[in-house]
Amino acid sequence: MSHSDADILVFNAHILTINDKMETFRRGYIIIKNSKIVDIGSMDKFHSKNNNKIDVKEEINAKGDLVFPGFVNAHGHFAMTLFRGIADDLPLMKWLNEYIWPIEAKLQPADCYVGTQLAAIEMIQGGTTTACDMYFNEDQSFNALEEIGFRGVLGHGMIDFGDEKKGKQEISETKKFIELVKKGKLCSVIVSPHAVNTCSDNLLIEAKNLAVEYNLPLQIHLAETKDEVKEVKKKKKSTPTKHLGDIGFLCENLVAGHCVWLNPEDIKLLKENNVKISHNPSSNLKLGSGVFNFKDIAKSEITIALGTDGASSNNNLSMIEELRLASFLHKGINTNPEILPASEAIKMATINGAKALGLENEVGSLEIGKKADLVILNTRMSNVWPPHNPYSLIAYCANDSNVKTTIINGQIVMKDRQFLTVDPRKVLSNAKESLIQIMDRANLKQYNDKKKYLQ
Amino acid sequence: MSHSDADILVFNAHILTINDKMETFRRGYIIIKNSKIVDIGSMDKFHSKNNNKIDVKEEINAKGDLVFPGFVNAHGHFAMTLFRGIADDLPLMKWLNEYIWPIEAKLQPADCYVGTQLAAIEMIQGGTTTACDMYFNEDQSFNALEEIGFRGVLGHGMIDFGDEKKGKQEISETKKFIELVKKGKLCSVIVSPHAVNTCSDNLLIEAKNLAVEYNLPLQIHLAETKDEVKEVKKKKKSTPTKHLGDIGFLCENLVAGHCVWLNPEDIKLLKENNVKISHNPSSNLKLGSGVFNFKDIAKSEITIALGTDGASSNNNLSMIEELRLASFLHKGINTNPEILPASEAIKMATINGAKALGLENEVGSLEIGKKADLVILNTRMSNVWPPHNPYSLIAYCANDSNVKTTIINGQIVMKDRQFLTVDPRKVLSNAKESLIQIMDRANLKQYNDKKKYLQ
Numbered sequence: 001m002s003h004s005d006a007d008i009l010v011f012n013a014h015i016l017t018i019n020d021k022m023e024t025f026r027r028g029y030i031i032i033k034n035s036k037i038v039d040i041g042s043m044d045k046f047h048s049k050n051n052n053k054i055d056v057k058e059e060i061n062a063k064g065d066l067v068f069p070g071f072v073n074a075h076g077h078f079a080m081t082l083f084r085g086i087a088d089d090l091p092l093m094k095w096l097n098e099y100i101w102p103i104e105a106k107l108q109p110a111d112c113y114v115g116t117q118l119a120a121i122e123m124i125q126g127g128t129t130t131a132c133d134m135y136f137n138e139d140q141s142f143n144a145l146e147e148i149g150f151r152g153v154l155g156h157g158m159i160d161f162g163d164e165k166k167g168k169q170e171i172s173e174t175k176k177f178i179e180l181v182k183k184g185k186l187c188s189v190i191v192s193p194h195a196v197n198t199c200s201d202n203l204l205i206e207a208k209n210l211a212v213e214y215n216l217p218l219q220i221h222l223a224e225t226k227d228e229v230k231e232v233k234k235k236k237k238s239t240p241t242k243h244l245g246d247i248g249f250l251c252e253n254l255v256a257g258h259c260v261w262l263n264p265e266d267i268k269l270l271k272e273n274n275v276k277i278s279h280n281p282s283s284n285l286k287l288g289s290g291v292f293n294f295k296d297i298a299k300s301e302i303t304i305a306l307g308t309d310g311a312s313s314n315n316n317l318s319m320i321e322e323l324r325l326a327s328f329l330h331k332g333i334n335t336n337p338e339i340l341p342a343s344e345a346i347k348m349a350t351i352n353g354a355k356a357l358g359l360e361n362e363v364g365s366l367e368i369g370k371k372a373d374l375v376i377l378n379t380r381m382s383n384v385w386p387p388h389n390p391y392s393l394i395a396y397c398a399n400d401s402n403v404k405t406t407i408i409n410g411q412i413v414m415k416d417r418q419f420l421t422v423d424p425r426k427v428l429s430n431a432k433e434s435l436i437q438i439m440d441r442a443n444l445k446q447y448n449d450k451k452k453y454l455q
Numbered sequence: 456m457s458h459s460d461a462d463i464l465v466f467n468a469h470i471l472t473i474n475d476k477m478e479t480f481r482r483g484y485i486i487i488k489n490s491k492i493v494d495i496g497s498m499d500k501f502h503s504k505n506n507n508k509i510d511v512k513e514e515i516n517a518k519g520d521l522v523f524p525g526f527v528n529a530h531g532h533f534a535m536t537l538f539r540g541i542a543d544d545l546p547l548m549k550w551l552n553e554y555i556w557p558i559e560a561k562l563q564p565a566d567c568y569v570g571t572q573l574a575a576i577e578m579i580q581g582g583t584t585t586a587c588d589m590y591f592n593e594d595q596s597f598n599a600l601e602e603i604g605f606r607g608v609l610g611h612g613m614i615d616f617g618d619e620k621k622g623k624q625e626i627s628e629t630k631k632f633i634e635l636v637k638k639g640k641l642c643s644v645i646v647s648p649h650a651v652n653t654c655s656d657n658l659l660i661e662a663k664n665l666a667v668e669y670n671l672p673l674q675i676h677l678a679e680t681k682d683e684v685k686e687v688k689k690k691k692k693s694t695p696t697k698h699l700g701d702i703g704f705l706c707e708n709l710v711a712g713h714c715v716w717l718n719p720e721d722i723k724l725l726k727e728n729n730v731k732i733s734h735n736p737s738s739n740l741k742l743g744s745g746v747f748n749f750k751d752i753a754k755s756e757i758t759i760a761l762g763t764d765g766a767s768s769n770n771n772l773s774m775i776e777e778l779r780l781a782s783f784l785h786k787g788i789n790t791n792p793e794i795l796p797a798s799e800a801i802k803m804a805t806i807n808g809a810k811a812l813g814l815e816n817e818v819g820s821l822e823i824g825k826k827a828d829l830v831i832l833n834t835r836m837s838n839v840w841p842p843h844n845p846y847s848l849i850a851y852c853a854n855d856s857n858v859k860t861t862i863i864n865g866q867i868v869m870k871d872r873q874f875l876t877v878d879p880r881k882v883l884s885n886a887k888e889s890l891i892q893i894m895d896r897a898n899l900k901q902y903n904d905k906k907k908y909l910q
Contacts, residue, residue, distance in 0.1 A: 014908075026908070084852060085844035089796035122837040226790070285787030286851070288794075315851040316838050325780065332740030332784075335681070339743075341544035382577040382879060383771050383855065386887050388905035389540035396741070396770040397539060400838065401856030424837060432841050450843035453469075453481070 006056040007410055008032040010376065012043065013062035016390055018069050018350050018365040022343060024390070030067065031056070032372040035410035040366055058412070062376050065404060066390050068346070069365050070129025070373040071319035072353025074278035075219075075257040075307025078133045078141055078152075079107070079115030081122065082435050083312040086450065092225065092287060098446060100312060106441040112137035114430045116144040116152075119317060121424045124150065125417070126318045126400035129373035129408045130353065130363055132255070132278070132307070134192040134219060138177055146184045148422045149411045151373065153357045154181065155192025155219060160203045167203040171210065178214060186409055188216075190255075190357065195221040196240040197231050201247050208249045217253050217358040219278075220244075223266065224258035225289045241266035250275050255356040257307065258283075259297070260290045267293075267300050276303040276356035279348070281325045283309030294330040294340065305356035306348045318400050323349045327395055342395035376405040461511040462865055463487040465831065466501065468517035471845055473524050473805050473820040477798060479845070485522065486511070487827040490865035495821055513867070517831050520859060521845050523801070524820050525584025525828040526774035527808025529733035530674075530712040530762025533588045533596055533607075534562070534570030536577065537890050538767040541905070547680065547742060553901060555767060561896040566889045567592035571599040571607075572882045574772060576874060579605065581773045581855035582830035584863045585808065585818055587710070587733070587762070589647040589674060593632055601639045603877045604866045606828065608812045609636065610647025610674060615658045622658040626665065633669060641864055643671075645710075645812065650676040651695040652686050656702050663704045672708050672813040674733075675699075678721065679713035680744045696721035705730050710811040712762065713738075714752070715745040722748075722755050731758040731811035734803070736780045738764030749785040749795060760811035761803045773855050778804045782850055797846035831860040 008031070015028035017040070029046045031039040031054070039051070046052065087099030112135065123131055130151040133141055138156045145152040156177050158170035174191060181189050191214075193199045193207040204220075211218035223229055223240050232240045241262060244250050250273035257278045262270070270277070279292050297304060306326060308317045327345040331337050340348075354364025363373045377398065379387035384397045406414040413421050436454055439447040463486070470483035472495070484501045486494040486509070494506070501507065542554030567590065578586055585606040588596055593611045600607040611629045615622035629646060636644050646669075648654045648662040659675075666673035678684055678695050687695045696717060699705050705728035712733045717725070725732070734747050752759060761781060763772045782800040786792050795803075809819025818828045832853065834842035839852045861869040868876050891909055894902040 082841070084839075084841065085847045088844065088847040088851065089793055091792060095792070118837060118840060125837060281787075282783060285783035286792065288786045288790045288792035290790050291787050311852075315847060316854075318838065318854070321776070321779075321854070324776075325783070328737060328740035328780070329784070329787075331743045332736075332746050335743045335745050337546060337550070337741065337743035338544055380883060382573060382580060382883065383773065384539075385573060385883050386537070386539065386890050386909060388890075388908035389543065390908075392540045392543040392770060396543065397766075399771075399773070399776070399854040399856060401854060428835065428837065428840050435841050435843075453843040453845075454841060 006031045006033045006038065006054055008058045008060065008372070008407070008412070009054070009056040010060045010062050010067060011046065013065055013067040013376070014390060015040070015366060016066065016068040017367065018347060019367050030366065030374070032407070032410045035371055037366060037368055037370050037372050040368060060376065060405065064380050066377040066379055066394065068375055068377070068394070069350045069363065070375050070406065070408065071127050071349045072305065072357065072364055073123060073128050073131035073308055073317065073319055074255060074305035074353045074356045075280050075309055076119070076131055076133055076317065077135045077310035078119035079112040079135050079137065080310035080312045081119040081317065082111060082115040082431055082438070084315050086312055088315070102444055103438055103442050106438045109137045109140050111434045111438060113140040113144050114427065114434050116141040117148065117422065117427045118431045119311070120145055120148050120150045121419060121422060121427055122317045124406045124414050124419070125403060126320060127375035127377065127403040127406055128317070128319050129406060130357070130359065132190060132219065132357055139180055142181060142184060142187050145187055149186065149408055149413050151363070151408055152187040153190045153217065154187055155190040157192050157194050158203060158207060159194045159198045160200050161198060162200045164200070164202065167200055167206070170203060171206050174210060190217045190219050192219050195228065196243055197228050204244070204249050205247055208251065211253050212251070217255060218251070219255045219257060222256035222259050223261040226261055229261045239263060239266055241269055245269045245273070253358060255305065258289070260284050260292050262293065262297070264296070267297055267302070271300045271302050276305060278305045278307040278356060279326060280307040280309040281329055282322055283313040287313050291329065291333055295334050303352050303355050304348055305353040319349050320394065320398050320400055323395050342391035345395045346391055372407055372410040374407050375403055377402050378404040461486045461488045461493065461509055463513045463515065463827070463862070463867070464509070464511040465515045465517050465522060467498065468520055468522040468831070469845060470495070470821065471521065471523040472822065473802060474822050485821065485829070487862070487865045490826055492821060492823055492825050492827050495823060515831065515860065519835055521832040521834055521849065523830055523832070523849070524805045524818065525830050525861065525863065526582050526804045527760065527812065527819055528578060528583050528586035528763055528772065528774055529710060529760035529808045529811045530735050530764055531574070531586050531588050531772065532590045532765035533574035534567040534590050534592065535765035535767045536574040536772070537566060537570040537886055537893070539770050541767055543770070557899055558893055558897050561893045564592045564595050566893060568595040568599050569882065569885045569889050571596040572603065572877065573886045574766070575600055575603050575605045576877060576879045576882055577772045579861045579869050579874070580858060580872070581775060582832065582858040582861055583772070583774050584828035584861060585812070585814065587645060587674065587812055594635055597636060597639060597642050600642055604641065604863055604868050606818065606863055607642040608645045608672065608814070609642055610645040612647050612649050613658060613662060614649045614653045615655050616653060617655045619655070619657065622655055622661070625658060626661050629665060645672045645674050647674050650683065651698055652683050659699070659704050660702055663706065666708050667706070672710060673706070674710045674712060677711035677714050678716040681716055684716045694718060694721055696724055700724045700728070708813060710760065713744070715739050715747050717748065717752070719751070722752055722757070726755045726757050731760060733760045733762040733811060734781060735762040735764040736784055737777055738768040742768050746784065746788055750789050758807050758810050759803055760808040774804050775849065775853050775855055778850050797850035800850045801846055827862055827865040829862050830858055832857050833859040
């Protein structure tokens with residue numbers, strides 16, 4: 001192999017590969033060509049291979065920096081980033097009825113475009129390179145992410161509330177979206193029925209079949225709240241998980257979001273079907289949904305990924321904060337400081353996310369042949385100093401501002417905190433304008449104060 | 456009053472005063488003179504008072520920024536910032552025996568100086584302006600903080616393990632320290648016996664008497680772990696809290712750190728004695744100590760402040776992360792999204808901290824006559840956008856990098872993320888050097904890898 005036309009060389013970096021052996025290179029290099037990692041190793045190997053003589057378009061000296069795979073955010077609702085802080089500290093039904101639903105009803109496609117842009121720039125500046133979405137107007141999200149160069153795994157959120165006609169429309173919408181995404185370079189589709197209590201069995205089964213037919217991942221909200229479980233139990237005489245098992249929905253393509261209220265049989269069933277879980281601790285805590293049973297679920301060896309959920313229930317999209325919270329929460333709840341150590345938490349936020357989204361051969365670790373999705377993190381900042389413990393530095397000390405440079409698919413999208421593929425000031429300005437207009441259209445008194453703040 | 460010689464004018468700011476009425480000024484100003492806030496109000500008042508004609512040394516246009524009182528970190532061990540990440544994911548006794556104690560034994564006074572500097576720059580860049588410390592070599596911390604211009608409330612940590620002679624030495628050390636701190640401008644003393652299970656009753660009683668005699672605040676670690684409670688129950692036939700009540704230690708000057716394992720009688724006793732609590736959620740969770748019973752303690756109307764604890768058990772000193780964690784944790788544990796709303800969390804992190812440390816007439820809110828300790832927070836960043844909900848923006852969305860400018864005692868210590876009173880690069884370099892030397896002196900194989908990373 002000739003490196004004479006490599007695109008990017010990152011050298012002198014402290015590399016955490018997050019491969020099966022959790023290999024690290026105290027002083028290492030990565031060579032990127034045509035969107036992929038074509039070589040990786042120690043600086044000793046670099047010199048012995050005469051790699052210093054190769055001709056590369058861009059060299060990054062990452063001395064003193066940590067380099068690791070970009071985070072994979074396994075659960076989110078990008079466009080809802082517009083609704084960050086729109087309603088906090090409220091009971092769930094009041095939150096939905098008086099704030100979220102009235103304003104969602106006034107969303108227009110262009111709002112979803114800018115909302116997704118806002119999500120993407122926040123995720124990029126926090127080192128996230130792949131993220132899973134479920135929302136509507138997904139063509140807008142697709143356009144926004146392809147333009148920025150962000151790896152979206154996008155699903156048209158399907159809800160029919162038992163209405164057969166609506167169910168058919170939803171499936172056809174998803175099929176249309178699958179065709180659209182074929183034109184993209186980076187994004188892929190995840191089939192996305194919303195939840196057991198919002199979708200008919202027909203819709204769930206058709207969604208599952210679609211995922212199998214197109215060999216796509218599949219996602220659903222599962223056992224997020226006690227009320228959801230109660231409602232499904234009443235209607236179906238079964239837990240949501242068992243019901244999904246009964247109708248043949250559970251499969252290895254599936255990533256189930258939240259899973260706060262699983263009983264031991266549910267956990268067993270998910271494991272038997274090789275279902276993956278997206279654990280979303282900030283959202284579960286903030287909305288008062290409850291605490292994920294990490295101990296038992298991890299013991300069952302189910303693959304657990306990590307997600308931020310939407311910014312209206314988090315309220316940010318920081319995977320660094322999410323993995324810190326996950327690790328600390330489960331140590332505290334179980335009064336056991338050995339649970340979910342830093343390196344495991346980072347696996348949740350990278351390779352496990354890739355597995356959950358069916359992308360484990362593409363992303364989630366730094367290995368030859370994988371896509372070049374990576375983060376360069378600045379350790380020369382007081383909050384992570386002295387920097388001798390790379391995993392706990394990322395998981396327990398850092399915040400998003402330690403992320404210096406983000407590379408997705410071999411393209412540098414943020415370098416030294418400067419965005420190269422999008423103008424963040426424009427996005428902020430457009431997002432604000434969108435929100436004001438949505439509030440104007442909704443014309444509800446509960447938004448008056450907020451509008452005043454934005455003007 | 457003439458403003459002709461005011462030091463700093465902050466104008467066009469969105470001000471959260473955190474005063475009793477939680478007053479805010481959507482577009483407001485603050486005038487600072489001789490370390491104090493001499494005027495505050497809306498821009499309308501500013502113009503009507505002809506304040507635009509005053510002569511000030513420094514003007515800060517804070518358009519688009521939030522301004523609020525600096526955070527008060529109610530519990531920490533500054534110099535331990537050197538030990539960040541030195542030992543994570545370990546059971547408590549292994550953590551102490553094999554990592555923390557062997558290395559603490561090799562600390563020299565100069566290490567505490569640089570460790571405190573490192574803590575101070577991290578706290579300043581995260582908007583903390585006052586912090587409470589308990590450690591040894593406190594004269595070094597005092598020097599470091601006075602030089603930087605940080606408001607430390609410092610305590611020589613007193614431990615005698617029942618050794619009467621050692622107990623007397625500890626009291627005399629504290630007395631000496633009280634005399635030293637009189638020479639300072641910013642720092643004050645907090646009398647600091649370590650804990651019920653590490654101090655004799657004599658030492659505890661003398662500490663309490665000292666606090667009363669000098670009218671100083673008093674701190675102790677209380678009911679941090681289940682084991683501590685078990686040990687004290689065995690020895691004293693009483694919970695740690697009840698024992699402190701029995702020997703007359705409890706008083707309104709006291710701030711008790713942690714308080715994870717209180718029973719209903721303990722809570723009642725603390726309330727009756729008007730004791731304040733420092734809640735330190737990151738540390739309690741990470742060390743697997745347990746979960747603070749916020750619901751019952753808040754119901755009892757005990758003043759609850761917020762602390763980070765030391766960076767070897769947190770692992771950072773971010774009050775923003777701490778208040779997010781506190782709010783989310785207690786909502787989740789109680790499956791109640793209305794518990795500890797953002798504004799209440801911010802009160803914990805500001806005015807309640809001031810109350811806990813006996814500084815409520817000095818700091819903790821922005822009011823005329825109080826010290827000018829304040830934060831200017833940048834809201835034009837993607838992680839806090841759109842910025843219409845100031846309290847939740849700070850508590851739920853922001854991270855330390857949103858803090859733009861920090862003012863302590865009327866002195867700008869960080870402006871637009873640049874430190875004005877200390878060279879952070881020098882501190883980082885000295886801190887690393889200190890840690891390497893400590894590891895060399897300790898000469899233990901468990902540090903070999905870490906040393907390698909630092910070299």
